Amino acid sequence: MQIKTFEAVSFKDAVKAVKQEFGNDAVILSTRERTVEGRPNVKTVEVTAGAANAVRNLTGASASAKGGAIDGHSQGRMDAAFERMEKKIAGLEARLPSSRRIENLEGSVHDLKLLLLEVLRKNNSGSEQSLPPEAAEVIRMLRHSNIEETLLSKLASNLGKAPAPEKGTAVSPENHYRDHSIRWMLKQISISPRWETLTGGQSIHCLVGPPGAGKSTLLCKLAAQFSVREKHKVLIVSYDAVRLAASEQLRVYAKVLDIRFAAIQEPGDLPDVLQKNQDCGLVLLDTTGRPVKQGKILEDLQTLKSKIPAIEFHLVLSAAEKASVLDSAVRMYSNLGIRSLAFNKLDESWQFADAFNIAAKWAVPLSFFGTGPEIPDDVERASRERVVEQIFGLSK
Numbered sequence: 428m429q430i431k432t433f434e435a436v437s438f439k440d441a442v443k444a445v446k447q448e449f450g451n452d453a454v455i456l457s458t459r460e461r462t463v464e465g466r467p468n469v470k471t472v473e474v475t476a477g478a479a480n481a482v483r484n485l486t487g488a489s490a491s492a493k494g495g496a497i498d499g500h501s502q503g504r505m506d507a508a509f510e511r512m513e514k515k516i517a518g519l520e521a522r523l524p525s526s527r528r529i530e531n532l533e534g535s536v537h538d539l540k541l542l543l544l545e546v547l548r549k550n551n552s553g554s555e556q557s558l559p560p561e562a563a564e565v566i567r568m569l570r571h572s573n574i575e576e577t578l579l580s581k582l583a584s585n586l587g588k589a590p591a592p593e594k595g596t597a598v599s600p601e602n603h604y605r606d607h608s609i610r611w612m613l614k615q616i617s618i619s620p621r622w623e624t625l626t627g628g629q630s631i632h633c634l635v636g637p638p639g640a641g642k643s644t645l646l647c648k649l650a651a652q653f654s655v656r657e658k659h660k661v662l663i664v665s666y667d668a669v670r671l672a673a674s675e676q677l678r679v680y681a682k683v684l685d686i687r688f689a690a691i692q693e694p695g696d697l698p699d700v701l702q703k704n705q706d707c708g709l710v711l712l713d714t715t716g717r718p719v720k721q722g723k724i725l726e727d728l729q730t731l732k733s734k735i736p737a738i739e740f741h742l743v744l745s746a747a748e749k750a751s752v753l754d755s756a757v758r759m760y761s762n763l764g765i766r767s768l769a770f771n772k773l774d775e776s777w778q779f780a781d782a783f784n785i786a787a788k789w790a791v792p793l794s795f796f797g798t799g800p801e802i803p804d805d806v807e808r809a810s811r812e813r814v815v816e817q818i819f820g821l822s823k
């Protein structure tokens with residue numbers, strides 16, 4: 428029987444395949460969209476069609492007298508129906524959000540962003556021209572260090588209102604405007620309060636962030652610092668429902684340090700674990716990295732929050748990531764209520780501009796800086812001075 432199902436990436440392609448197989452008098456019996464397994468954003472189209480004869484036989488329609496040939500009238504009606512169907516399909520196709528279309532859209536948004544930045548840069552350089560040359564030079568230096576244009580615009584307007592350097596003092600105009608900028612930048616960032624135990628209760632800290640940002644490494648460093656150096660009673664909890672090996676690494680590490688350890692499979696397991704370890708004042712909870720693009724993946728973390736409202740989420744980011752990825756990560760995780768931002772892999776570039784940009788733009792306090800892969804030493808408490816002096820190249 429000449430009935431066949433065709434799968435293609437678009438309706439147009441599917442219809443083309445139908446016509447190739449059965450010719451122009453093919454009849455489309457059904458169409459449907461399918462999602463490609465494992466890739467929820469990618470859709471294909473399935474069209475079931477057949478040769479006109481086969482379809483008429485199948486549906487019991489009266490075939491024309493001579494050998495199933497179609498008379499002129501029927502052919503005309505079929506062509507008209509086929510045309511209508513093609514138009515409908517074209518309309519449906521136009522509404523289909525194909526992955527290519529999404530990519531195009533993303534590309535356009537990116538171009539638009541670049542355009543806006545260019546406009547902003549031009550505006551800024553316009554307002555920079557009205558600044559004293561020494562002040563404009565500070566802005567240029569900061570732009571070169573990748574400080575965001577929106578923040579530079581604010582600084583430029585602040586420098587424009589700054590008192591002029593006093594004549595006859597030892598401070599040069601260069602240093603005057605640089606010091607003013609340093610003070611302004613210090614004010615733009617805040618530092619997280621210490622995570623240590625609150626008196627009489629458990630203090631629960633959950634590290635979240637993109638895959639490979641260094642969450643587990645940071646957690647180990649902090650567990651060692653809090654437990655061995657600062658003598659807090661620490662509980663490490665691993666919440667990685669997917670990779671057993673990830674939990675095992677933490678379990679071994681906890682054993683070496685003689686720190687209490689528990690692994691949970693789902694948010695509902697946490698209240699019980701906390702109850703059983705009430706004597707541990709500081710709980711450090713490690714989670715699986717979640718790629719920034721997916722939409723619903725934070726549901727389980729929201730559930731975790733609803734089970735234990737006192738939980739504090741800390742976003743861990745890698746300084747090795749592109750600024751746009753860091754921004755998207757903050758946007759995605761901010762729904763959880765982020766208490767602090769930890770920046771890892773600063774040793775790979777010693778560029779603190781992204782840490783400054785994100786902390787200033789999103790008003791999220793900074794907590795820790797990961798400065799290498801070594802556990803437990805390569806970590807430092809975040810400080811505003813460290814960020815700014817690194818950007819101005821003042822550190823040793």
Ligand SMILES: Nc1nc2c(ncn2[C@@H]2O[C@H](COP(=O)(O)OP(=O)(O)OP(=O)(O)O)[C@@H](O)[C@H]2O)c(=O)[nH]1
Pocket residue numbers: 636637638639640641642643644645673714715716717771772773774775797798799800805
């Ligand atoms: N250079 C450098 N490497 C680091 C730093 N922190 C972590 N790493 C390395 O980065 C890699 C990933 O670290 P993990 O701690 O496993 O990252 P994660 O965020 O837990 O990853 P997932 O659990 O897969 O989401 C490891 O090879 C670490 O040694 C850092 O501050 N500097």
Ligand SMILES: [Mg+2]
Pocket residue numbers: 642643644673713714715716
């Ligand atoms: Mg991990």
